[in-house]
Amino acid sequence: MSVRDWIDTKRTGGALKGDEIRAFVAGVTNGSIADAQAAALLMAVCIRGMTDEETAALTDAMLASGKRLDWSAFGFRTVDKHSTGGVGDKVSLVLAPAVAACGGRVPMISGRSLGHTGGTLDKLESIPGFRTDLSLARLQALTAEIGCAFGAATADIAPADRLLYALRDATGTVASIPLITASILSKKAAEGLSGLVLDVKVRSGAFLPARDDAHTLARSLVATSERLGMRAVALITDMSKPLGLTIGNALEVAESVAVLKGGGPRDVVAIVRALGGEMLKLAGCAPSAGHGAEAIGASLRDGSALDVFRRVVEAQGGDAGVVDGEAELPAARHREEIRAAHAGVVTHLDARALGIAATKLGAGREAATDRVAPGAGLVLKKSVGDYAERGDVLVEAHFDEPARFEGVRKLVAGAVVLGSEAPSLAEIVHERIGR
Amino acid sequence: MSVRDWIDTKRTGGALKGDEIRAFVAGVTNGSIADAQAAALLMAVCIRGMTDEETAALTDAMLASGKRLDWSAFGFRTVDKHSTGGVGDKVSLVLAPAVAACGGRVPMISGRSLGHTGGTLDKLESIPGFRTDLSLARLQALTAEIGCAFGAATADIAPADRLLYALRDATGTVASIPLITASILSKKAAEGLSGLVLDVKVRSGAFLPARDDAHTLARSLVATSERLGMRAVALITDMSKPLGLTIGNALEVAESVAVLKGGGPRDVVAIVRALGGEMLKLAGCAPSAGHGAEAIGASLRDGSALDVFRRVVEAQGGDAGVVDGEAELPAARHREEIRAAHAGVVTHLDARALGIAATKLGAGREAATDRVAPGAGLVLKKSVGDYAERGDVLVEAHFDEPARFEGVRKLVAGAVVLGSEAPSLAEIVHERIGR
Numbered sequence: 001m002s003v004r005d006w007i008d009t010k011r012t013g014g015a016l017k018g019d020e021i022r023a024f025v026a027g028v029t030n031g032s033i034a035d036a037q038a039a040a041l042l043m044a045v046c047i048r049g050m051t052d053e054e055t056a057a058l059t060d061a062m063l064a065s066g067k068r069l070d071w072s073a074f075g076f077r078t079v080d081k082h083s084t085g086g087v088g089d090k091v092s093l094v095l096a097p098a099v100a101a102c103g104g105r106v107p108m109i110s111g112r113s114l115g116h117t118g119g120t121l122d123k124l125e126s127i128p129g130f131r132t133d134l135s136l137a138r139l140q141a142l143t144a145e146i147g148c149a150f151g152a153a154t155a156d157i158a159p160a161d162r163l164l165y166a167l168r169d170a171t172g173t174v175a176s177i178p179l180i181t182a183s184i185l186s187k188k189a190a191e192g193l194s195g196l197v198l199d200v201k202v203r204s205g206a207f208l209p210a211r212d213d214a215h216t217l218a219r220s221l222v223a224t225s226e227r228l229g230m231r232a233v234a235l236i237t238d239m240s241k242p243l244g245l246t247i248g249n250a251l252e253v254a255e256s257v258a259v260l261k262g263g264g265p266r267d268v269v270a271i272v273r274a275l276g277g278e279m280l281k282l283a284g285c286a287p288s289a290g291h292g293a294e295a296i297g298a299s300l301r302d303g304s305a306l307d308v309f310r311r312v313v314e315a316q317g318g319d320a321g322v323v324d325g326e327a328e329l330p331a332a333r334h335r336e337e338i339r340a341a342h343a344g345v346v347t348h349l350d351a352r353a354l355g356i357a358a359t360k361l362g363a364g365r366e367a368a369t370d371r372v373a374p375g376a377g378l379v380l381k382k383s384v385g386d387y388a389e390r391g392d393v394l395v396e397a398h399f400d401e402p403a404r405f406e407g408v409r410k411l412v413a414g415a416v417v418l419g420s421e422a423p424s425l426a427e428i429v430h431e432r433i434g435r
Numbered sequence: 436m437s438v439r440d441w442i443d444t445k446r447t448g449g450a451l452k453g454d455e456i457r458a459f460v461a462g463v464t465n466g467s468i469a470d471a472q473a474a475a476l477l478m479a480v481c482i483r484g485m486t487d488e489e490t491a492a493l494t495d496a497m498l499a500s501g502k503r504l505d506w507s508a509f510g511f512r513t514v515d516k517h518s519t520g521g522v523g524d525k526v527s528l529v530l531a532p533a534v535a536a537c538g539g540r541v542p543m544i545s546g547r548s549l550g551h552t553g554g555t556l557d558k559l560e561s562i563p564g565f566r567t568d569l570s571l572a573r574l575q576a577l578t579a580e581i582g583c584a585f586g587a588a589t590a591d592i593a594p595a596d597r598l599l600y601a602l603r604d605a606t607g608t609v610a611s612i613p614l615i616t617a618s619i620l621s622k623k624a625a626e627g628l629s630g631l632v633l634d635v636k637v638r639s640g641a642f643l644p645a646r647d648d649a650h651t652l653a654r655s656l657v658a659t660s661e662r663l664g665m666r667a668v669a670l671i672t673d674m675s676k677p678l679g680l681t682i683g684n685a686l687e688v689a690e691s692v693a694v695l696k697g698g699g700p701r702d703v704v705a706i707v708r709a710l711g712g713e714m715l716k717l718a719g720c721a722p723s724a725g726h727g728a729e730a731i732g733a734s735l736r737d738g739s740a741l742d743v744f745r746r747v748v749e750a751q752g753g754d755a756g757v758v759d760g761e762a763e764l765p766a767a768r769h770r771e772e773i774r775a776a777h778a779g780v781v782t783h784l785d786a787r788a789l790g791i792a793a794t795k796l797g798a799g800r801e802a803a804t805d806r807v808a809p810g811a812g813l814v815l816k817k818s819v820g821d822y823a824e825r826g827d828v829l830v831e832a833h834f835d836e837p838a839r840f841e842g843v844r845k846l847v848a849g850a851v852v853l854g855s856e857a858p859s860l861a862e863i864v865h866e867r868i869g870r
Contacts, residue, residue: 007607011481039471040606043478046446171475172442 003027003037010044018057025061028167029160035167042164042173050178055220056227058178062186063228065160069107069140069192077194078105078143079283081275082184084198084217085117087205087355088242092120092150093256094272094300095279097308100147101299102276102292104283107143107191109151113364113372116355117207118252121152122364126249126330126374130318146311158186177213181220185228195231195282197275198222201239202430205351211236211430218433233278233289233434237271238426241349241384244268248363248377248398250329257323260306265383270428273297278434332362332375332398338409340388344418349384353415354395357408361399373400378412385422438462438472445479453492460496463602464595470602477599477608485613490655491662493613497621498663500595504542504575504627512629513540513578514718516710517619519633519652520552522640522790523677527555527585528691529707529735530714532743535582536734537711537727539718542578542626544586548799548807551790552642553687556587557799561684561765561809565753581746593621612648616655620663630666630717632710633657636674637865640786646671646865653868668713668724668869672706673861676784676819679703683798683812683833685764692758695741700818705863708732713869767797767810767833773844775823779853784819788850789830792843796834808835813847820857 006020016024024041027033050058071078079099083089096106110120110132121132134142134151142149161183168174188196198221201207202214218234225232244265246255258264259272277286277293286292299305306323314320321327358364362373379396382388394416399405441455451459459476462468485493506513514534518524531541545555545567556567569577569586577584596618603609623631633656636642637649653669660667679700681690693699694707712721712728721727734740741758749755756762793799797808814831817823829851834840 004605004607007478011478011607011610034470034605036470036474036602036606040474040478040608043442043446043475044482047479047482167471170439170469171471172439172446173475175446 021057022061039171046173046176055178059182059185062160063189066158067156079195079279081197086201086239087351088247090252090256094259096148098296098299098305100308101304102295103285106148123249127318157190197278198234203240205239236431245380247358251377262301330374333400336397337393338395338412343390347419347423348417350415357411456492457496474606481608481611490613494617494620497595498624501593502591514630514714516632521636521674522786523682525687525691531583533731533734533740535743536739537730538720541583558684562753592625632713633669638675640674671866680815682793686812697736765809768835771832772828773830773847778825782854782858783852785850792846
């Protein structure tokens, strides 16, 4: 059997065997399978799909192309969270320290901003001195010592995923639930987790805005995790509007610190409690997700989560003064205000449009090689349900280069909808998938 | 719009516009589209299909990547036949001279043996001295002078087809009706034909053995030809058993000469009459296909088709003595006889198995770079419906190297089925598709 047979199997809608999938991933990794052949197979998978068994085998083979953290000598269970990406999603910065403060261990490997969505690494790196380029050994040591750490994917984590993703990106084969599942989980499984909580976003600002797609992805992620021996729960959460009131790296760090100090926007607190509760339950640190959520809330009020965050910042080379207001986060050189053209209640804040606007200002990347501007972004002065008089500031835009503001005023003005009736606020957690 | 958008369109089941298809073919031809991207798009086409309009646009773009013969100065209409390939299919060698003898003009560009099927060029080249590497100008001149000529595809005919076919072969995307259609017709359209008759084989020895597939391909070929301005008719013909009693290059030339002399196996004569009748009608040389078939039959009986064949052989450098028995065709060094294990009537001759056996003996190619042995092949001593005593010779195997006979006896013995009741003979033409 060779790659042409595997291609035929998928082209005609059949299922590949585990050893065929392993041989395919090995061939892509060692270069013995041509890009064109891999692309043909990936397209067939994209259109025909994969069974849960195939998806698990693919994930496992991608995981096996690299290293995996081994926690067997440590005597504790590790948990993590993965989000499908959103706008203003600073959850990880609060969640990992809060879970750690409650006894969980979180060796968090995160990503960077892409398209209209932000990235945890970019946010953390806006703290002066903060380094995310940890070796796996260092990530492991910090997690054991402090309870959590924030690393970037290293070259030895699922190298097959990097090769396959680059190929998918070039060949229009990104949009496939099994391929997305394998890409996410091969990297998370490399953390050697006992449990994984998945935050699958829906609506405007999400990677897959449609509810059905989000549901299918959540189900695939949970089923595949469980097949790989990682207990998993997915929460489908609302991304119709941005999370919190800031979009942009340093702006979101400041808002995260406010949440870690027991304040901050209610939606951020609510999602941290919900995700953290599930993580504590999977870690064996809480009898139920509800009890876990209570513990998370307490860790935000009593300063224990903030303490962990401060220690992580110090350990990863960052200036911990930013936590206590003794050091400044980077600020953008220019600000512009976008004001209400008429009076009304904010009925909608379009997450996707605001994410695109923040990216234009320099908070994100239009190309993977772009550098982010740490101080750039948007501050929402009115949230959904707030009343604005004509001329009130709705949004503040922060940016370094005036050219970046071009087109943003119009984009932002169109993203903030003012109406006459206060909207009913959507629950942030739409649905829970898992045992 | 770029290749990724076109890939998305096909991945999600949409239709590409004519200018998108032209840009894709241009990009593949000039190398600006990566193989992996082209492979992904081809796989999406394979699975999602193409509309008739898309198939015609693809064919036209592939045709436009190279040269096209222009007959406007010649004052006659050209016609040709394309067969999807069979076992013992020596039809072209008889058909082109017969049509020419009846007033048609046939600038025939043919292919070589592939897999278990034979190729017209290999057969003709078994005539000592015969050259098929004609320039397009020479093909055109010979067609005008003699009425027909036999050429190989030159580098300036549909170069996009060669690139796309090589990619499809490597990436498991050969089995697609629209892609097969475009590949066949882009080359035939380059002949500048007024009319094209398609011989689409069905059953065991055919490239697409299933009746539904053959029907779909025939319909696609006719519809696409007509959209390109070539009048077209397809005959779906029987390939459950080999055509005639010989399989192999020189062996089939000898049998073709016998038919051109008014003799030869009845099935070969029948299919030449049927296809030739349609060609003469499309060429405007006969009022109906039936009248055309009568004219073809007459040209075989009166020696006029043989005269044309003799002139073509001479003009293309071949030793015309083989036509009149004054020169020898190449013969294989060894012969083996396969005999009946018990008495019975031949109820079935498995075309595919016999084609594979002939290829093993050296008559065809297992890889595209193999050389064929001109004298090698099989001679069927009993046809379907013939009675054999135990020990009678059923098939004679011809080969140069003894190692080539290995496994052939068993393969051939299994391909000749002896039963107790004479089978009803299948009509050679199953169906006609076209106006």
